[in-house]
Amino acid sequence: xxxxxxxxxxxxxxxxxxxxxxxxxxxxxxxxxxxxxxxxxxxxxxxxxxxxxxxxxxxxxxxxxxxxxxxxxxxxxxxxxxxxxxxxxxxxxxxxxxxxxxxxxxxxxxxxxxxxx
Amino acid sequence: xxxxxxxxxxxxxxxxxxxxxxxxxxxxxxxxxxxxxxxxxxxxxxxxxxxxxxxxxxxxxxxxxxxxxxxxxxxxxxxxxxxxxxxxxxxxxxxxxxxxxxxxxxxxxxxx
Numbered sequence: 001x002x003x004x005x006x007x008x009x010x011x012x013x014x015x016x017x018x019x020x021x022x023x024x025x026x027x028x029x030x031x032x033x034x035x036x037x038x039x040x041x042x043x044x045x046x047x048x049x050x051x052x053x054x055x056x057x058x059x060x061x062x063x064x065x066x067x068x069x070x071x072x073x074x075x076x077x078x079x080x081x082x083x084x085x086x087x088x089x090x091x092x093x094x095x096x097x098x099x100x101x102x103x104x105x106x107x108x109x110x111x112x113x114x115x116x117x
Numbered sequence: 118x119x120x121x122x123x124x125x126x127x128x129x130x131x132x133x134x135x136x137x138x139x140x141x142x143x144x145x146x147x148x149x150x151x152x153x154x155x156x157x158x159x160x161x162x163x164x165x166x167x168x169x170x171x172x173x174x175x176x177x178x179x180x181x182x183x184x185x186x187x188x189x190x191x192x193x194x195x196x197x198x199x200x201x202x203x204x205x206x207x208x209x210x211x212x213x214x215x216x217x218x219x220x221x222x223x224x225x226x227x228x229x
Contacts, residue, residue: 004160006160042121042208043161045216045217048216056216106161106163106217108160108163109160111159
């Protein structure tokens, strides 16, 4: 099966500019996650979708970050305006389901490395 | 709030050694625990998923154990090889939560 696809792989922008990342999950995976991984740290969940609805976005800095998952498949994550501290790898992951009766693992994409200068 | 700690933070060993990586968590009411591997500049690759009802999982040279009562999981790597060099992360999902919590990882270097 094809994996989780992300683009672009790398992005360098100046602070205060905007940037968007794209993710295509594994076919049939209802749940999609966006993580932020700062160098030397574990991934931190930004937002979680179940189909096209948001399950949890409590750690998403909503003043500058936004995400959508139209039609319950692909997703985009946007940062506007970017700050220096947003420099990180942004990882997308997908899973078959999240309900408590389902015990699935997660499949991650290769990530987008963002550098804000 | 669940906290996940991985020890050691970094490890450098000669090829052929058997290794133990540790993951500890503060809330034992977990749903599952997953070990991942991350190569530099890459995403995470799932290695092993242990359900809360299981004590261990094995895949090739890898064996992961889970002791919920003590809040610990170990990843055992047998006969390490240079190709095992990577960062190993554990992620814990609490019962009743949809959000897995990651540790900071153990950076492993296996030198020839």
